[in-house]
Amino acid sequence: MTSRHRWSATAKDLFFGPEPCGDDRLQAHTAAVASYRAFLVDAHAASSRAVSSDPTTREFLDLLAEVAITEAPASARPMRVVLMGRTMAGKSTLLAALTDGSKDRIGVGAQRTSRDVFGAPAVDIADVEIVDTPGVGAQDGAEDVALAMAEIPGADLVLWVASNDSFQEETAQALREVAFRGKPVVIALNCRAPLVDDLDREDFLDDPAAVFDQHEGHFATIRNHLATAGVRPVAEIMLHAEAARQSRTADAVGTELGAASRVADLLGVLRSEAEARRAHRRVLREADEVRAQALQLTEALSTVEASTRASVEVARGMRQDQERRIARLVSSCEQTMADNIVRIVGKRRGWHQSVTDFGPQVVTAWETEQGDMLDEIEQDMKSQLSQLSHTMAGEIADANREWTTAERPGIKVGGLQDFRSVWKRRAAGLAVGGGGALAIAVVGFVYGGPVGAVVGIIGGLAITPLRKRVQSLFTSKAKILEANRELLRTQIGDVLDQVEAKMLASVRATIAQVRDDIAQCFARNARAEASASAVADGLASRRREVRAATSTLDHETAVCLLHLEDRPRLAGAVRKVTRLAGVCTVVEVDEEALSEAWLFPPASPELVAYGRPPEPGRQGVRAASYVLGLTEHVPEVRVSRSDCTRVTTAEKVPDPVLAAWSANLSDHLETPVEISHTSTRRSATP
Ligand SMILES: Nc1nc2c(ncn2[C@@H]2O[C@H](COP(=O)(O)OP(=O)(O)OP(=O)(O)O)[C@@H](O)[C@H]2O)c(=O)[nH]1
Numbered sequence: 001m002t003s004r005h006r007w008s009a010t011a012k013d014l015f016f017g018p019e020p021c022g023d024d025r026l027q028a029h030t031a032a033v034a035s036y037r038a039f040l041v042d043a044h045a046a047s048s049r050a051v052s053s054d055p056t057t058r059e060f061l062d063l064l065a066e067v068a069i070t071e072a073p074a075s076a077r078p079m080r081v082v083l084m085g086r087t088m089a090g091k092s093t094l095l096a097a098l099t100d101g102s103k104d105r106i107g108v109g110a111q112r113t114s115r116d117v118f119g120a121p122a123v124d125i126a127d128v129e130i131v132d133t134p135g136v137g138a139q140d141g142a143e144d145v146a147l148a149m150a151e152i153p154g155a156d157l158v159l160w161v162a163s164n165d166s167f168q169e170e171t172a173q174a175l176r177e178v179a180f181r182g183k184p185v186v187i188a189l190n191c192r193a194p195l196v197d198d199l200d201r202e203d204f205l206d207d208p209a210a211v212f213d214q215h216e217g218h219f220a221t222i223r224n225h226l227a228t229a230g231v232r233p234v235a236e237i238m239l240h241a242e243a244a245r246q247s248r249t250a251d252a253v254g255t256e257l258g259a260a261s262r263v264a265d266l267l268g269v270l271r272s273e274a275e276a277r278r279a280h281r282r283v284l285r286e287a288d289e290v291r292a293q294a295l296q297l298t299e300a301l302s303t304v305e306a307s308t309r310a311s312v313e314v315a316r317g318m319r320q321d322q323e324r325r326i327a328r329l330v331s332s333c334e335q336t337m338a339d340n341i342v343r344i345v346g347k348r349r350g351w352h353q354s355v356t357d358f359g360p361q362v363v364t365a366w367e368t369e370q371g372d373m374l375d376e377i378e379q380d381m382k383s384q385l386s387q388l389s390h391t392m393a394g395e396i397a398d399a400n401r402e403w404t405t406a407e408r409p410g411i412k413v414g415g416l417q418d419f420r421s422v423w424k425r426r427a428a429g430l431a432v433g434g435g436g437a438l439a440i441a442v443v444g445f446v447y448g449g450p451v452g453a454v455v456g457i458i459g460g461l462a463i464t465p466l467r468k469r470v471q472s473l474f475t476s477k478a479k480i481l482e483a484n485r486e487l488l489r490t491q492i493g494d495v496l497d498q499v500e501a502k503m504l505a506s507v508r509a510t511i512a513q514v515r516d517d518i519a520q521c522f523a524r525n526a527r528a529e530a531s532a533s534a535v536a537d538g539l540a541s542r543r544r545e546v547r548a549a550t551s552t553l554d555h556e557t558a559v560c561l562l563h564l565e566d567r568p569r570l571a572g573a574v575r576k577v578t579r580l581a582g583v584c585t586v587v588e589v590d591e592e593a594l595s596e597a598w599l600f601p602p603a604s605p606e607l608v609a610y611g612r613p614p615e616p617g618r619q620g621v622r623a624a625s626y627v628l629g630l631t632e633h634v635p636e637v638r639v640s641r642s643d644c645t646r647v648t649t650a651e652k653v654p655d656p657v658l659a660a661w662s663a664n665l666s667d668h669l670e671t672p673v674e675i676s677h678t679s680t681r682r683s684a685t686p
């Protein structure tokens with residue numbers, strides 16, 4: 001927003017009245033950073049305790065152990081200016097010029113030279129460190145690019161060195177990447193002219209301006225690349241790096257070369273950046289350093305949470321599947337046992353027909369028959385139950401295999417947390433790799449679980465008391481049976497009816513007990529699932545707490561930066577702040593402050609967009625006011641439902657930037673917000 005209006009403090013005061021008295025918020029900010037750090041240390045320890053307390057989640061403890069919430073480095077380090085640019089552009093020459101260093105790092109010939117990072121203090125500006133990096137843009141220079149890019153997070157300013165020869169596409173990619181990291185960029189166009197001998201020097205000093213003529217086009221190209229990431233260079237400077245370096249010789253030509261090299265322009269920019277922004281940079285650096293650790297913690301928390309939930313989901317699905325399968329087996333076993341009892345008893349219904357001698361031996365004969373029958377029933381029940389335990393083991397193993405080898409659904413991308421995880425390609429891999437503990441618990445369950453319960457019941461089948469009862473009943477009727485086969489039939493029929501009823505009741509009781517024991521085993525597993533879910537819920541709420549604490553710190557950072565800009569009124573109107581470090585900060589303010597921020601945007605080292613408070617029940621509708629602050633074009637709201645907000649912009653912004661803005665705004669407004677290009681969204685909008 002900074003460049004949209006050229007405002008004067010007087011105009012602002014005329015519109016909105018004079019500023020109230022401001023505070024020095026630097027100390028408050030340092031205190032906020034310290035208490036945020038202390039909060040993170042506690043949150044980390046509490047999360048580790050919760051994760052280690054549950055057998056399911058314990059295996060994920062390593063993920064949390066990787067996170068370290070450490071003490072802050074000394075904040076009073078010098079301002080760090082990182083030289084970047086294509087190979088042979090003159091970075092090392094400029095380093096030597098600015099730091100009065102040796103020419104050892106400077107290349108000779110057409111080869112890329114610097115392959116490492118090297119920093120030295122600037123000699124003409126206090127408290128500024130100049131850092132030389134390997135050139136980007138060499139054909140096989142991926143490693144060099146990575147080394148150079150790794151310096152960006154610690155940079156306070158990127159000094160992009162370009163030379164006045166052709167522009168390479170590989171360099172453009174690196175330039176866009178630099179821009180996307182959100183650091184302020186100063187462009188130094190090194191206008192090279194030979195300066196090997198006195199003749200060269202004379203030529204150059206004759207008409208130095210000639211060297212700098214006709215190179216404006218280079219700035220335009222670089223500017224366009226930066227603009228794709230919404231970044232504008234802090235300054236564009238032309239210089240002659242080699243002349244600046246040679247000016248370090250303490251003679252008259254040296255002084256002349258120094259003046260002609262225009263290095264003073266660069267020093268002026270660096271000096272004013274150091275003066276104007278040193279405090280801002282320090283505030284951001286302090287906040288960013290601890291925020292990066294918080295981000296690690298949040299990522300670890302969400303990975304453990306996602307992995308735990310995935311495990312619980314598998315375990316629950318598997319358990320319910322097993323419960324269904326086993327219930328079917330038990331019912332069918334019960335039916336078979338009952339059928340077999342009726343069949344075995346039924347075989348004895350005609351026994352009286354075979355009796356020819358109704359003497360006292362009939363009692364012994366029936367006793368034998370009855371004993372055989374009860375043995376047969378007992379045998380059958382035992383064999384049915386052991387077959388049940390066998391098939392149950394098979395079903396449980398099958399379900400186990402099917403559920404643990406099934407493909408897991410991917411993790412949906414929503415807010416910033418997911419956005420970051422996906423960016424790092426970490427969470428998804430771990431979520432799939434996890435999920436072992438509950439599955440292992442279920443495998444163990446086969447041996448100690450429902451099958452074991454059935455095996456226990458087989459041993460305790462209560463046949464013997466029944467055997468005695470039938471015998472005594474029959475003996476008391478012995479004399480009467482002697483008299484009449486018909487009476488024998490009815491009496492035996494009666495006995496058999498009783499045996500059948502008793503045995504069927506016994507089957508029902510046995511199966512009821514089997515069901516009960518199985519239910520207890522499943523309940524044990526359900527409790528394990530619930531306990532793991534509770535740990536996941538705890539991690540989720542801790543993540544929300546970290547988020548709230550981050551929001552509090554971001555609030556303090558935004559307020560502190562506004563005070564540094566002498567904007568206490570706007571600082572007082574700041575409500576909610578959500579920051580995606582290095583990309584953008586979105587700030588909720590009241591309506592009046594929004595007008596003020598819009599008409600008189602405060603300077604900021606980072607892209608800041610101000611917006612309205614959310615409308616109750618329709619959070620997303622306020623997205624447009626923020627998008628307006630992020631872009632130069634007026635955005636268009638295409639969809640504004642409570643669950644989905646889509647805003648389009650004609651601004652030429654690369655997709656990753658739009659994705660980052662969308663993610664940050666989604667987090668800020670706590671509803672999915674999608675910012676897309678006008679052209680692509682217009683046709684796809686429902
Ligand atoms: N004539 C002239 N030559 C220059 C100038 N700046 C750099 N050179 C020469 O260009 C070559 C490369 O310069 P360096 O400073 O090593 O370039 P660099 O950007 O550090 O290159 P890498 O380390 O490979 O990334 C050297 O031979 C320098 O002497 C300049 O302003 N004028």
Ligand SMILES: [Mg+2]
Binds near residue numbers: 106107
């Ligand atoms: Mg170099």
